[in-house]
Amino acid sequence: MWCGIRRRSSQHCWFAFFFSLLTIFERQTLAELRYSIPEEMKEGTFVGNVAKDLGVDKLSLTDRRFRVVSGSKDAVFEVNPDKGSLQVRKKIDREEMCHGSGACQIELKILVENPLEIHYVVVEITDVNDHSPSFSEKEQTFEIAEHTSPGTRFELHAARDPDAGVNSIRTYTITSNDHFDIESSQSDEDKIPFLVLRKSLDREQKSQHLLCVTAVDGGKPPRSGTLNVSIIVLDINDNRPNFSQDTYQVEIYENASVGTTVTAVKAIDPDEGTNGEIEYSFSKTLARKVSEIFELNSISGKITLKQKLDFEDSEMYKLDVQASDKATPPLTSRSRVVVKIKDINDNAPEIEVTSLSNTVTEDSKPGTIISLISVTDKDSGANAKIISSIAEDVPFQLKPSYKENSYSVVTTGFLDRWVFISSP
Ligand SMILES: [Ca+2]
Ligand SMILES: [Ca+2]
Ligand SMILES: [Ca+2]
Ligand SMILES: [Ca+2]
Incomplete structure (x- = not known):
C-alpha cells in the first residue's frame, strides 16, 4: 500500500510488489473454485454449484453437511443444503467490501464432513455502476481579473465516484x-478538472459568468454529478472617460448674471469604482482671464459664470475641459466648450466732434463746413446701427462723408444767430 506514496524508496516498493505477487499466487493455487458475481444481487441469488464442481454426489449432501465456514456471523454467502449451491446470503456492496477500484475478491472455506474436507473458494465481486459522480461542494467561485492571459488554468473541485x-x-x-474550456489531469486515484481560459474576459461586457461543470462516469448508462461555477470578473482600468460630445456649442447673452449655468459637460467611464469615477477640470493651458470668468464643477461638470461678461470685450471663449478617472495612474480625455456671447444693446452711440472753426461769420455762404463729426456705437449688428439727424429749425444740415457714420455739418443759409448742434 505504500507504493502509492512517492516518498517511499523504490527498493521498498519492489519488495512489497513481490510480496503481493507471492500472496496472490499462493491464494490462487489454494483456491479450487472461482466464481464471479456482480454486487448488489438480492438474497438467494445463485453464485455457483459448489457440490457439482467439487464432484460431490447430490444425494449424499445431507450426510456430508456442506457448509461455509465463516469467522463472523454476517457471512455474505451460504450453501444451499439441498442443492449444494453457493448463494448470496446478504446483499453485497462492493464499495463497502473493497475500497479502491482494484479487483474485489472474497475468500471462502467450505467444509465437508464424512470424510472431513476443506475446500477453498474465491468469489469475485464485480462492480455495478451504482454511484453517481459527486462534488464535495455544490458551488465554486473564482475571481478573475479582466485581461488575464488566455491559457491560464484554474483548479476546480474534483468529483468522486467510488x-x-x-x-x-x-x-x-x-x-x-x-471564454472557458475544461481539461482534466489524473492525480493518483482522482481526475482533477481545470478551467482553462480561452478568451480574455471583459468586465464591461459581462461581469459575472455562471457555468455548470458536469462529471460523467463511463457506466452504461452513464451517471453524472454537477458543480456550479461562478466567475466574478475583477475590474481593470481599461476605459478612459468618454465625453458625450467632442465640442459643446453654447450661446449666452452678455448680460447673464453671475452664477448663471452656461452649460454642463458629461463624460462616461464604464469601469468600476474609482476606475470609473470622473473628475472634471479645465485644461491647464486655459488663459487666466478665462478661468476668472468661468467656473467648472469638478463633480457635476457644470460650467457657471464667475464674472460678468462683456460682448464688447470678447465675443467668444474656447474652454478646453478634461475628464479624468480616479485610478492610479488615471486615464483622461478632452473636449472643448465654445461659448458665443450674444450682444445686448448696452451702449449708446457716441459723437465725436471735430470743429473746424470756433466762429463763423454771419455772411458765410450757405454750404460752409462748420464742423466734422463721427458717430460710433460699441454694440454690434442692429444694436450698433446709428441714425443721425440734426435738430429741426436750425440752418445746418448733416452731410454724409465718404466714411460711414462720419458727417460734416454745413450751413443751409445765411446765419443771423448762434445755434448749437444736437444729435439724437
Ligand atoms: Ca459500484
Ligand atoms: Ca459510477
Ligand atoms: Ca474595466
Ligand atoms: Ca476608467
Missing part, C-alpha cells in the same frame, strides 16, 4: 460558453 474502472469518473464537461 465505483471501479469505467464506472468511475471518465470525463468532465462544461456548459457552452465563449
Whole structure:
C-alpha cells in the first residue's frame, strides 16, 4: 500500500510488489473454485454449484453437511443444503467490501464432513455502476481579473465516484460558453478538472459568468454529478472617460448674471469604482482671464459664470475641459466648450466732434463746413446701427462723408444767430 506514496524508496516498493505477487499466487493455487458475481444481487441469488464442481454426489449432501465456514456471523454467502449451491446470503456492496477500484475478491472455506474436507473458494465481486459522480461542494467561485492571459488554468473541485474502472469518473464537461474550456489531469486515484481560459474576459461586457461543470462516469448508462461555477470578473482600468460630445456649442447673452449655468459637460467611464469615477477640470493651458470668468464643477461638470461678461470685450471663449478617472495612474480625455456671447444693446452711440472753426461769420455762404463729426456705437449688428439727424429749425444740415457714420455739418443759409448742434 505504500507504493502509492512517492516518498517511499523504490527498493521498498519492489519488495512489497513481490510480496503481493507471492500472496496472490499462493491464494490462487489454494483456491479450487472461482466464481464471479456482480454486487448488489438480492438474497438467494445463485453464485455457483459448489457440490457439482467439487464432484460431490447430490444425494449424499445431507450426510456430508456442506457448509461455509465463516469467522463472523454476517457471512455474505451460504450453501444451499439441498442443492449444494453457493448463494448470496446478504446483499453485497462492493464499495463497502473493497475500497479502491482494484479487483474485489472474497475468500471462502467450505467444509465437508464424512470424510472431513476443506475446500477453498474465491468469489469475485464485480462492480455495478451504482454511484453517481459527486462534488464535495455544490458551488465554486473564482475571481478573475479582466485581461488575464488566455491559457491560464484554474483548479476546480474534483468529483468522486467510488465505483471501479469505467464506472468511475471518465470525463468532465462544461456548459457552452465563449471564454472557458475544461481539461482534466489524473492525480493518483482522482481526475482533477481545470478551467482553462480561452478568451480574455471583459468586465464591461459581462461581469459575472455562471457555468455548470458536469462529471460523467463511463457506466452504461452513464451517471453524472454537477458543480456550479461562478466567475466574478475583477475590474481593470481599461476605459478612459468618454465625453458625450467632442465640442459643446453654447450661446449666452452678455448680460447673464453671475452664477448663471452656461452649460454642463458629461463624460462616461464604464469601469468600476474609482476606475470609473470622473473628475472634471479645465485644461491647464486655459488663459487666466478665462478661468476668472468661468467656473467648472469638478463633480457635476457644470460650467457657471464667475464674472460678468462683456460682448464688447470678447465675443467668444474656447474652454478646453478634461475628464479624468480616479485610478492610479488615471486615464483622461478632452473636449472643448465654445461659448458665443450674444450682444445686448448696452451702449449708446457716441459723437465725436471735430470743429473746424470756433466762429463763423454771419455772411458765410450757405454750404460752409462748420464742423466734422463721427458717430460710433460699441454694440454690434442692429444694436450698433446709428441714425443721425440734426435738430429741426436750425440752418445746418448733416452731410454724409465718404466714411460711414462720419458727417460734416454745413450751413443751409445765411446765419443771423448762434445755434448749437444736437444729435439724437
Ligand atoms: Ca459510477
Ligand atoms: Ca459500484
Ligand atoms: Ca474595466
Ligand atoms: Ca476608467
